[in-house]
Structures are given as C-alpha cells and as structure tokens.
Amino acid sequence: MEPGTVTEAELQKVGKILLNSNASLAERFRALFTLMSINGPDAVNIICETFKDPSELLKHELAFCLGQMQDLTALPKLGEVLEDTNEAIIVRHEAGEAIGALGQMDSLPLLNKYLDHESKVLRQTCELAVMRIKHVNSEKSGPDSPFTSVDPAPAFNQNKTCKELADILLDSERTLFDRYRAMFSLRNLSTPESIDALVKGLDCDDSALFRHEVAYVLGQMADTHAVEGLSQKLRDMSDDPMVRHEAAEALGAVDDPRCKEILAKHLTDTDLMVKQSCEIALDMNESETEHQFQYADTLQKIRNS
Incomplete structure (x- = not known):
C-alpha cells in the first residue's frame, strides 16, 4: 500500500x-x-x-x-x-x-x-x-524467495537436498547463522519432507531463540501438515513462553478447523504472553477460515464506517 x-x-x-x-x-x-x-x-x-x-x-x-x-x-x-x-x-x-x-x-x-x-x-x-x-x-544475495519477509538469515544459494538442509538444521555444532539459512531454505522448499524436518527442529535444540524461529517459519508456510507439531509445542508447558507463543501464532495462520479448537484451550493459559497470543491467533484464524481479503483491514473498516 x-x-x-x-x-x-x-x-x-x-x-x-x-x-x-x-x-x-x-x-x-x-x-x-x-x-x-x-x-x-x-x-x-x-x-x-x-x-x-x-x-x-x-x-x-x-x-x-x-x-x-x-x-x-x-x-x-x-x-x-x-x-x-x-x-x-x-x-x-x-x-x-x-x-x-x-x-x-x-x-x-x-x-x-x-x-x-x-x-x-x-x-x-x-x-x-x-x-x-x-x-x-x-x-x-540469497535466492529469490516465495515469501515477502525480511529474514534474519538468507536461504542458501546452493542447491541442497532436503536431507542436506535437515542435517544442517539439526546439527548443534554448526553456526546458528548456517542453521537459520537451512531453516529458510527448508521453508522455501515447502514440501511435506521439509515441514517434517522443521517440526523436528521444534525439539532439537537448547536454544529457545532457534525453536521460536522454527515455529515462526512454520507459521509462514501455513501448511496443515505442521498442525500437530505446532500444537504439541503449544501444549508443552515446560518450554519457553517465547516458543509457545510463536507456536500459537503459527497455528493462527493455518486454515484448518483443528487450530481454532487447539487455540481456544489455551485462552486461560497461565502465561500472559501465550494467552494473548492465542487471542490474536484466533482472530488471525478467523480471517483465514472465513477467507477475508486481508488481515490488516483497519483502513478498510475506517473507510466503510
């Protein structure tokens, strides 16, 4: 705009x-x-x-x-x-x-x-x-991405297989920057196999930052194949709230009836950030499931009032 x-x-x-x-x-x-x-x-x-x-x-x-x-x-x-x-x-x-x-x-x-x-x-x-x-x-420069976001690391230029990227993603001995590059490369592949690799990343590391970024990427992909992995992460009360909150927002981006039910269960979550994230995610999910033209609709509402 x-x-x-x-x-x-x-x-x-x-x-x-x-x-x-x-x-x-x-x-x-x-x-x-x-x-x-x-x-x-x-x-x-x-x-x-x-x-x-x-x-x-x-x-x-x-x-x-x-x-x-x-x-x-x-x-x-x-x-x-x-x-x-x-x-x-x-x-x-x-x-x-x-x-x-x-x-x-x-x-x-x-x-x-x-x-x-x-x-x-x-x-x-x-x-x-x-x-x-x-x-x-x-x-x-990295390769062209099907996503419009400005990412914290570029995807790899080289043509790497999904397995090669998954190996880098899950290798805690690699630099975090390389693992992020693998993460965004897997996102760009957008296949069931790449989603499976990313879902494994939700549990593979002692870095809350890393896990929260994996959840964010899965939200960008908005694929129903990731719903179960994201819902498990949201339910994991032992994980950092920044990871659980990102899992909630990722679920809000997926056009799947299961997401509404999962998010509704956490509207009374003991962590305020997670609770509020579920409120926002439900609003986002309503936009997805009702196929509204766009989520950022405040200007249109003002003009229609």
Whole structure:
C-alpha cells in the first residue's frame, strides 16, 4: 500500500486504534499491520510511540513490524529499546533482530555490545543480526524467495537436498547463522519432507531463540501438515513462553478447523504472553477460515464506517 493513497486523517485514525490501550489486542494488531502495509515515516512514528504500552506481546510485534518496513528512521527507537534494561528480553530481542533486518553497517557497534550478554536469547539475536548485516553488505544475495519477509538469515544459494538442509538444521555444532539459512531454505522448499524436518527442529535444540524461529517459519508456510507439531509445542508447558507463543501464532495462520479448537484451550493459559497470543491467533484464524481479503483491514473498516 503506497503512503500517498492514504490521507493524513485516515493514518491518524488507524494510529489512534493502535495507541488505544482500551481497544482489544486483536483490533490493535490489525491496526499495527495496517500501518505496516501503509509504511512511511508517519506510520513508523506512530508505531514507535506505541512502545510506551505495557503489553510485551504488542511491543515485540511493534519491533518486528519496524524491521519489516525497512524504514531507517526506526533505527534510533529500535536502538533505544534494545538498550532498555527495564524492557522484557523478548522485546529487546525483537528490536535487535529488527536492527539486523535494516542492514546498516553503522549498527554493528551497538549489536556487538551484546555478543556476550548474560541472556542467551539476546546474545544469539545480536550475533545473528551482526552476521546478517555483514552478509547483506558483502554483495552476496540469497535466492529469490516465495515469501515477502525480511529474514534474519538468507536461504542458501546452493542447491541442497532436503536431507542436506535437515542435517544442517539439526546439527548443534554448526553456526546458528548456517542453521537459520537451512531453516529458510527448508521453508522455501515447502514440501511435506521439509515441514517434517522443521517440526523436528521444534525439539532439537537448547536454544529457545532457534525453536521460536522454527515455529515462526512454520507459521509462514501455513501448511496443515505442521498442525500437530505446532500444537504439541503449544501444549508443552515446560518450554519457553517465547516458543509457545510463536507456536500459537503459527497455528493462527493455518486454515484448518483443528487450530481454532487447539487455540481456544489455551485462552486461560497461565502465561500472559501465550494467552494473548492465542487471542490474536484466533482472530488471525478467523480471517483465514472465513477467507477475508486481508488481515490488516483497519483502513478498510475506517473507510466503510
């Protein structure tokens, strides 16, 4: 969506919904993704302003969207969030990943400060961000992807078999960057065999960051073949909430009647982030199962009102 097709009044109305802490989280997420599709500095400013909200889930998603929007005006705010020791690790992690997504060499000194951080999630996030920035600035490019996301690591250029990619994905002795590259290569293959390999990745590693990214990738694929693996991960109360929350959101992206039932069972989950993720995922799932034109529909609703 081009910024020029949206009036300033419409943009502010969408922003008002995002900033409204009394609105449902589902409404605010739809507004957020509407702003992401509108893009431009004004949309970025509204998203940045929303970081004052107490919801960790929402703030984590704000950072994700800023990385995807590829607007460098977001960098100062993302750096501020990354360095905020009062902020939740999952929010700081997403800010670090977004900085990596923006790909600026000038960001390396900030990211390097966290390569020995006590939080493994934050440490690994910044390590991946550093590797991605160096990679994209080395004039190397990955293969064309059927997905439109800005990924934390590029797929491999070489033609590797599904088994070769699965072996890399599941090998804890390989660098995390290579394992992520295998992950996105398996996503791009989009076969039952590649999904099976990714589902194994949900349990294969002691890195919550790694497992959460596998769940995210399976959500992008939105294939019914992954439903059972994702539902098992959502039910696993022993796993990190950042993994379970991502499994919930991945289930919300799949057009399968089983997902609604699975997610509904966790609307009273003891972890707030998981509970809220299931609320959002059910809203997303409704969009999928009713074949709505798009999830980010706040602007259209405003125009129809």
